[in-house]
Amino acid sequence: MRHTEICIVGGGPAGLTAALRAAALGAAVLLIDRNDYLGGQLIKQTHRFFGSKQQRASERGINIARELAYAVQEEEKITVLTEATALGYYKDGVVLVEQNEKIIKIKPKKLIVATGGAEKTLLFPNNDLPGVYGAGAVQTLVNVYGVKPGKRVLMVGAGNIGVIVSYQLLQAGVEVAGIVEAAPRIGAYWVHASKVVRAGVPIYTSHTIKRAWGESEVEGATIVQLDENWQPIEGTEKDFDVDVICLSVGLSPLTELLWQAGCKMEFVPELGGRVPVRNENLETSVPGIYVAGDVSGIEEASAAMMEGALAGLNAARALGYNAPDLLQRKAEILKELEGLRSGPVGEKIRTGLAKVTC
Amino acid sequence: MRVNEHPILNFTKGKKVKFYYNGQQLEGYEGETIAAALHANGVRVMRESIRLHRPRGLFCNIGNCSSCLMIVNGKPNVRVCVEKLQEGMVVETQRGKGELK
Numbered sequence: 180m181r182h183t184e185i186c187i188v189g190g191g192p193a194g195l196t197a198a199l200r201a202a203a204l205g206a207a208v209l210l211i212d213r214n215d216y217l218g219g220q221l222i223k224q225t226h227r228f229f230g231s232k233q234q235r236a237s238e239r240g241i242n243i244a245r246e247l248a249y250a251v252q253e254e255e256k257i258t259v260l261t262e263a264t265a266l267g268y269y270k271d272g273v274v275l276v277e278q279n280e281k282i283i284k285i286k287p288k289k290l291i292v293a294t295g296g297a298e299k300t301l302l303f304p305n306n307d308l309p310g311v312y313g314a315g316a317v318q319t320l321v322n323v324y325g326v327k328p329g330k331r332v333l334m335v336g337a338g339n340i341g342v343i344v345s346y347q348l349l350q351a352g353v354e355v356a357g358i359v360e361a362a363p364r365i366g367a368y369w370v371h372a373s374k375v376v377r378a379g380v381p382i383y384t385s386h387t388i389k390r391a392w393g394e395s396e397v398e399g400a401t402i403v404q405l406d407e408n409w410q411p412i413e414g415t416e417k418d419f420d421v422d423v424i425c426l427s428v429g430l431s432p433l434t435e436l437l438w439q440a441g442c443k444m445e446f447v448p449e450l451g452g453r454v455p456v457r458n459e460n461l462e463t464s465v466p467g468i469y470v471a472g473d474v475s476g477i478e479e480a481s482a483a484m485m486e487g488a489l490a491g492l493n494a495a496r497a498l499g500y501n502a503p504d505l506l507q508r509k510a511e512i513l514k515e516l517e518g519l520r521s522g523p524v525g526e527k528i529r530t531g532l533a534k535v536t537c
Numbered sequence: 538m539r540v541n542e543h544p545i546l547n548f549t550k551g552k553k554v555k556f557y558y559n560g561q562q563l564e565g566y567e568g569e570t571i572a573a574a575l576h577a578n579g580v581r582v583m584r585e586s587i588r589l590h591r592p593r594g595l596f597c598n599i600g601n602c603s604s605c606l607m608i609v610n611g612k613p614n615v616r617v618c619v620e621k622l623q624e625g626m627v628v629e630t631q632r633g634k635g636e637l638k
């Protein structure tokens with residue numbers, strides 16, 4: 180049995196920031212991630228960031244990840260276990276971890292769950308054929324390994340992720356036949372959308388994918404226009420000669436550990452699915468278990484980092500660590516988060532959070 | 538297919554290694570995942586679904602969904618999207634659930 184003050188599951192922007200803030204107050208931290216690298220989703224994000232101005236917008240995600248990972252490795256209060264997967268949480272507060280086919284039992288005083296999210300799929304005939312990928316999956320293949328998923332892509336979803344990944348596919352020399360969006364409007368920020376439009380990629384709003392074609396792999400796709408009630412309009416089908424279909428239709432939180440721990444969960448569509456009820460310290464209904472980042476509601480990297488900072492400070496504080504300016508630090512982060520979630524762009528998140536924050 | 542030129546990224550590749558896919562010898566690089574190496578060689582089908590025997594490939598590429606299970610060095614149910622390629626590896630399409638030996 181390994182004992183530690185704070186165990187953090189997940190080494191994405193939320194987990195890394197939580198580790199740094201908790202260790203800065205003096206707490207001993209054990210950070211685990213199932214990948215062989217730290218940084219979570221950020222590792223494949225080569226574009227300049229959207230998000231708030233203070234929070235490093237216009238920097239590339241991959242550079243933020245490298246910086247955070249470096250700081251974590253330099254900090255002696257933090258022990259990092261990579262290629263280590265948290266498999267379960269037990270009633271007596273033990274986190275069961277597998278690393279190199281060996282089981283490690285970890286008993287932390289406080290647990291921060293920062294496991295992020297997983298991409299959603301969409302229902303249509305042949306959606307299980309090889310060649311249908313999550314957009315993040317393709318981003319990993321292209322940006323991390325330098326390997327193309329195929330020759331010609333149909334992107335489903337014109338939110339930020341769909342549009343950004345389309346652009347990155349073009350940069351890697353893969354053709355993008357079009358982007359399909361069920362809503363009547365493009366969801367992505369215009370900075371990103373205009374780049375693909377300028378490159379000549381058509382965006383079909385009020386359209387959805389009807390089916391994929393192919394025997395053992397994707398060989399084509401049919402799209403169809405939707406009316407104002409989101410119903411397909413017969414006779415508007417268009418066929419595409421593509422070997423890749425990329426789904427960018429949102430993420431849902433990876434909450435298995437929280438369910439096992441018995442945390443109270445609520446279904447909140449604005450946050451991507453079932454998410455934990457939490458107080459303003461980001462502590463769940465199970466005392467001593469905190470959440471930060473996409474696992475507590477799908478948002479973006481800047482919010483994940485700020486939530487991580489809060490969870491880290493709060494968990495360390497609950498262990499008795501303190502600093503003269505602790506309350507001020509917390510207030511600053513809360514203010515930044517509020518700024519990030521302000522205005523029309525943040526409305527969905529604000530509505531969602533109001534349902535689960537007590 | 539590999540990305541040969543990229544405006545902002547440089548791909549540092551590991552040592553070139555040989556591996557076997559259903560008996561056929563292929564090449565890849567150490568440090569990349571088996572799934573990436575297979576894709577680079579144009580192989581996208583990884584297993585067969587258990588009941589309807591439909592082809593399955595990569596979906597999440599981060600070890601989450603189990604769409605990419607293959608038999609690696611005789612061991613079934615290996616998620617090739619997170620398993621790193623090594624010299625001489627024997628990789629096979631998985632049919633069925635796999636057996637404990």
Ligand SMILES: Cc1cc2nc3c(=O)[nH]c(=O)nc-3n(C[C@H](O)[C@H](O)[C@H](O)COP(=O)(O)OP(=O)(O)OC[C@H]3O[C@@H](n4cnc5c(N)ncnc54)[C@H](O)[C@@H]3O)c2cc1C
Binds near residue numbers: 230293314471
């Ligand atoms: C394609 C794409 C483009 C994006 N572009 C932007 C952008 O431009 N700007 C922006 O702000 N945001 C962007 N985002 C969103 C941003 O990446 C996420 O909101 C952010 O990474 C969430 O951080 P996180 O730390 O909560 O989770 P993640 O980054 O997902 O990290 C979670 C970590 O937990 C690990 N983990 C999960 N389960 C376990 C387990 N059981 N055991 C051990 N480890 C585990 C995972 O391996 C992972 O490393 C984008 C997302 C995607 C998919």
Ligand code: FES
Binds near residue numbers: 596597598604605
């Ligand atoms: S593709 Fe999802 S686990 Fe490998």
